[in-house]
Amino acid sequence: MSDKKPPSAPLAYQNEPFLNSPDGRIIRVLSEYMEPLARFRREQIQDTVVFFGSARFHSLTGAQENVRNLHEAQEELRNRALAAVDMARYYEDARRLAFLLTEWSLNIPAKRHRFVVTTGGGPGIMEAANLGALDAGGKSIGLNINLPFEQSPNPYISPSLNFEFHYFFMRKFWFAYLAKALVIFPGGFGTFDELFEILTLAQTEKLAKKILVVIYGSEYWKRLINFQLMIDSGVISPKDIDLIRFVDSPEEGFEVLKDGLTRHHLTPQPKRGEVVPEIAKTNP
DSSP: OOOOOOOOOOOGGGOHHHHTSGGGHHHHHHHHHHHHHHHHHHTTBOOEEEEEOOTTOOOHHHHHHHHHHTTTSOHHHHHHHHHHHHHHHHHHHHHHHHHHHHHHHTTSOOSSBOSEEEEOSSSTHHHHHHHHHHHTTOOEEEEEEOOSSOOOOOTTSOGGGEEEESOHHHHHHHHHHSEEEEEEOSOOHHHHHHHHHHHHHHHTTOOSSOOEEEEEOHHHHHHHOOHHHHHHTTSSOGGGGGGEEEEOSHHHHHHHHHHHHIIIIISOOOOTTOOOOGGGSOOO
């Protein structure tokens, strides 16, 4: 009989083939819950304000440069470039609004960081909001998603708060869990998805907190979605529109956010039987 010992089997939590297999999926999902939670606690993040909007918008300077570069290009491409110059105002407005919000939040006396600007971490409106927070000297969060064709993190996210997710539903969880307000700029399918998911949770009272939904750019949104038709058709109640506030300038948006966040989250009326979320407790 040989005295040679068999090689040690790998520990389960170090077994990469298992961790990357279908059987290891639940561990990967839990990792996308626990790792961000640990980082948010370490970075003393209490709550957030989430900015959503198109990843395709450019800064005004960038959009104008694109038009100059296309000066002899096909008419269709040039028309799109000119439209991008018009839509660039939303990039600039998102940057300004994030600046105003961050500047105000930095002066709130609190042990943890309040109302931290959070985005999907990519370009466009996301980049603008992260840049605005950086301009004000504050932290900002980027919740990026690993996709085969886009998107890479923008350079203005606070490095310690730059996240990369595999699972869309875990990314959405972290958008909603800490959010006290949602700011929706013009966007496409993804922005629609994010807006209506939060509105559905608020409408059905599945959120244990008051969340402000601020829709930026009434001209764009009211042409795109006929909310009054939804009321007239009986698919939503008239009071459901009270979940939404339309704004059209960074200053107006800031005043709406400041007023709502102050009333509901800086001087809150405790609810009977309310449970304080674990992340809001003092860090060990």
